[in-house]
Amino acid sequence: MTARRATLGGHTYEFPSLVEVMAKATPHRSGDVLAGCAAGSEAERVAAQTVLADLPLTTFLDEQVVSYEDDDVTRLVLDTLDAGALDPVRSLTVGGFREWLLARAAEADEAAISGLARGLTPEMAAAVSKLMRNADLIAVGRRARVVTGLRSTIGLPGRLASRLQPNHPTDDAVGVTASLLDGLLHGSGDAVIGINPATDSPAQTIALLELIDAVITRYEIPTQSCVLAHVTTTLRALEKGAPVDLVFQSVAGTQGGNEGFGVTLDLLSEARAAALELKRGTVGSNVTYFETGQGSALSAGAHLGVGGAPVDQQTLECRAYGVARHYDPLLVNTVVGFIGPEYLYDAKQVIRAGLEDHFCGKLLGLPMGVDVCYTNHTDVDPDDTDTLTVLLGAAGCSFVIAVPGSDDVMLHYQSLSFQDVLTARQVLDLRPAPEFEAWLGRMDLLGPDGRVRELTADAPAARALLAAAR
Numbered sequence: 001m002t003a004r005r006a007t008l009g010g011h012t013y014e015f016p017s018l019v020e021v022m023a024k025a026t027p028h029r030s031g032d033v034l035a036g037c038a039a040g041s042e043a044e045r046v047a048a049q050t051v052l053a054d055l056p057l058t059t060f061l062d063e064q065v066v067s068y069e070d071d072d073v074t075r076l077v078l079d080t081l082d083a084g085a086l087d088p089v090r091s092l093t094v095g096g097f098r099e100w101l102l103a104r105a106a107e108a109d110e111a112a113i114s115g116l117a118r119g120l121t122p123e124m125a126a127a128v129s130k131l132m133r134n135a136d137l138i139a140v141g142r143r144a145r146v147v148t149g150l151r152s153t154i155g156l157p158g159r160l161a162s163r164l165q166p167n168h169p170t171d172d173a174v175g176v177t178a179s180l181l182d183g184l185l186h187g188s189g190d191a192v193i194g195i196n197p198a199t200d201s202p203a204q205t206i207a208l209l210e211l212i213d214a215v216i217t218r219y220e221i222p223t224q225s226c227v228l229a230h231v232t233t234t235l236r237a238l239e240k241g242a243p244v245d246l247v248f249q250s251v252a253g254t255q256g257g258n259e260g261f262g263v264t265l266d267l268l269s270e271a272r273a274a275a276l277e278l279k280r281g282t283v284g285s286n287v288t289y290f291e292t293g294q295g296s297a298l299s300a301g302a303h304l305g306v307g308g309a310p311v312d313q314q315t316l317e318c319r320a321y322g323v324a325r326h327y328d329p330l331l332v333n334t335v336v337g338f339i340g341p342e343y344l345y346d347a348k349q350v351i352r353a354g355l356e357d358h359f360c361g362k363l364l365g366l367p368m369g370v371d372v373c374y375t376n377h378t379d380v381d382p383d384d385t386d387t388l389t390v391l392l393g394a395a396g397c398s399f400v401i402a403v404p405g406s407d408d409v410m411l412h413y414q415s416l417s418f419q420d421v422l423t424a425r426q427v428l429d430l431r432p433a434p435e436f437e438a439w440l441g442r443m444d445l446l447g448p449d450g451r452v453r454e455l456t457a458d459a460p461a462a463r464a465l466l467a468a469a470r
Contacts, residue, residue, distance in 0.1 A: 001307060002063070004055075006047040013047035018063045019305045021055075022123070023312035024048035025130045027352055031295045031343035035303060035310040053095030053131055057086075060123040065315060066305045071255045072265055077121055077322040085119025088112065094127045101128065101363075102136060105143040114145045117325075117365030122253070122318035125360040129314070134352065134391070137359040142396040144362035148330045149284025150224045150245060152190050152433040154398050155367050160430040161399035162421045163333070163369065164189030167410035171198045173211055179404050180215060181465065186418035187425075187445065187452035190436030191331055191369065191399035192246065192289065194226040196411055202236045205229045213243040219443075219465060222282070222435035224330070226289055231263055231271045238274045245280050246289040246330060247271040253319025254311075256302030265323070272327050283435065286330035286367075292320040293335040294353050295343030313343060314353070318360045325365050332366045333401065334358075336388075337374035338413055347384035350374060354388050358397055369399035373408075373415040382406070382414070389420060393428040400424070422452055 001017040015021045023037035025048035032038035039045035061078075068074045089097050104112045129137065147155040154161050166179030176195065183189050193212050197204055205227045212225035224245035229237070231249040238244050249268060252258050258265075268288075275287040297303040297316045305311040317334070324332045334357035337350045344350045354370050361368035372388050374380035389400065406417035424430065431437055431450065440446050444459035455463065 004051045006050045008043055008047050008050070011043070013044055015048060015051060017307060017309055018059065019065050019307070019309040019311055021048050021051050022065060022127065022130070022315050023310065025052045026312045026314055027130070029313070029343070029349045029353070030341060030345035031298055031313040034342055035298050035313070037310040037312055049131060052127055053093065055094050055127070057089060057092050057094055057097050057124055060121050060127070064306060065123050065311055066254055066319070073253060073255055073258070073319055073323055076265060076326055077319070080326060081121065082118035085116055087119070089116060095131060097124070097128050098131045098136070101140045105139040108143060110143045110145045113140065113143050113363070114365070117363065120364055122322040122360070122364060123315060125363045126315040126318040129356050129360050132359070134355050137355040138391060138395040141355070141359040141362050142394065144396075146362055146365055146367045146398065148286040148367045150281040150286055150330050151222050151283060152224070152435045153283055154191055154330060154433060156434065157396070158430060159433055160393055160397065160421070160425055160428070161191035161433045162188045163191045163331070163399055163401045164193045165195070165401055165403045165408070165415070166193070167196045167403065167408055169198055169410045171204055171208060173207070176208065176211060180212070182404050183402065183418050184221070184465070185445065185455060186422060187432060187440055188402050188418045188421055189221070189223050190433035192224050192226050194228055194289070196228045198410060200229050200233050202233050202240070205233050206237050206240060206242045209237060209242045209244060220439070222439050228291070231267060235271050235274060243280070244275055244278065246287055247275045248289045248291070250291045250296070251320050251323045252292070252297045252300065252302065253316035253323070254297050254302045257297035257300050257316070258323070260300035260302055268327055284330070286328055288327045288329040289331045290324040290327070290329050291333055291335060292317060292324070292357070293339050294357070295339045296320070298343065299339065314356055317357060318364070321361050321364045321366055329367065331369055331399065332361055333369035333371050333399070334361070335371040335373060337378060337380060338371065340375050341378045344378070346379035347381075350378070350380055351384065351388045351391065355391060355395065358392060358395055362396070367398045369401065370397055371401040371415055373401070373413050375413050385414070385416065386420070389416060389424050390427065393424045393430060426451060
């Protein structure tokens with residue numbers, strides 16, 4: 001390990017390892033305080049950021065935050081890097097990389113930014129984000145283009161998709177269907193119709209998959225379904241011939257964190273291969289969906305890096321993206337406020353984390369969405385989620401998640417409502433995924449201005465959709 005120093009105001013700060021530089025350069029958040037790796041003062045944070053800015057970007061190829069020998073996530077990232085993709089920025093420091101990204105964002109040079117994705121390590125993305133203000137994260141995130149598809153196309157410019165999340169506390173089919181139709185009539189669901197099941201029963205998972213598939217098939221909706229069961233449950237559903245569009249799994253940034261989720265990299269490869277065999281796509285072949293969130297490795301006690309030092313939660317979150325990108329996902333979302341105030345204490349921390357996660361994911365080539373959400377004991381309110389939603393829309397976020405009335409009655413947290421998505425699209429002049437937008441038009445759900453309208457007597461197709469549910 002190499003100790004690094006910076007002197008500010010006559011005081012010399014020493015950082016014994018790269019792990020400590022990364023942790024102490026991170027904007028303040030409660031999870032790093034809990035882990036014991038946060039900067040002790042704003043002066044120490046600035047000193048760490050000064051050291052970080054001067055580090056060659058290639059430092060992260062030579063020094064690991066979590067060791068290669070002990071962690072399969074590190075091995076996956078380093079063994080699959082595209083060395084040529086890094087060439088445009090290989091000679092830069094982390095601070096120089098920040099300036100390069102901002103210059104390309106100002107020039108609207110999306111190809112230059114997006115072309116780096118497979119050459120960057122997650123630690124490189126995390127490092128440069130620690131030197132950026134929120135406006136920087138928005139400017140570059142907006143220019144990092146990632147387009148994926150299965151039966152709808154996600155990530156095109158000027159579009160904001162949404163995941164329709166019709167959860168129910170008992171997986172009741174009538175309750176799920178009511179929420180599903182409510183979302184469709186509000187123009188939601190172009191990213192995915194995705195249910196968090198109340199149990200991990202294979203039979204229940206199959207029943208929910210068949211329910212959504214029946215609606216999608218009957219009304220020819222250009223979207224995909226997902227039941228967010230454990231990947232082993234989805235594999236069992238696949239074996240029984242269930243209509244699986246997307247294989248879902250929560251992933252973390254360390255081998256230990258993924259073991260805590262009960263998954264291995266080989267298991268994810270097996271599930272993706274099984275889903276690909278079904279060939280259910282019409283516009284693409286991205287068949288995986290991953291969920292992440294800052295603090296997941298820490299909550300599992302799997303957050304230690306080289307020398308046993310705690311790794312900051314934002315760097316570990318980026319390493320989870322290093323896992324996800326190996327499986328060419330259709331969707332990745334960070335559940336930014338779900339894990340609670342122990343990890344992100346208040347609105348300032350949640351908003352910052354949401355922008356960081358979106359920026360880093362896009363920089364690494366992922367179709368990033370955000371569940372703009374909070375638990376009821378966090379110091380966050382709907383004004384804060386309004387703010388984050390608009391900022392993410394400006395940053396070119398691929399999709400957000402919506403539930404009826406913004407209150408998830410199954411998972412017991414606050415997310416966005418269907419109306420919130422409509423508001424974001426209206427104020428930022430954004431539209432749904434193109435295939436889904438065309439379907440909304442066929443269902444008489446769009447007004448002359450292209451916006452979703454209220455259901456009226458002159459919308460027979462949409463009224464038929466509603467009547468069929470009775």
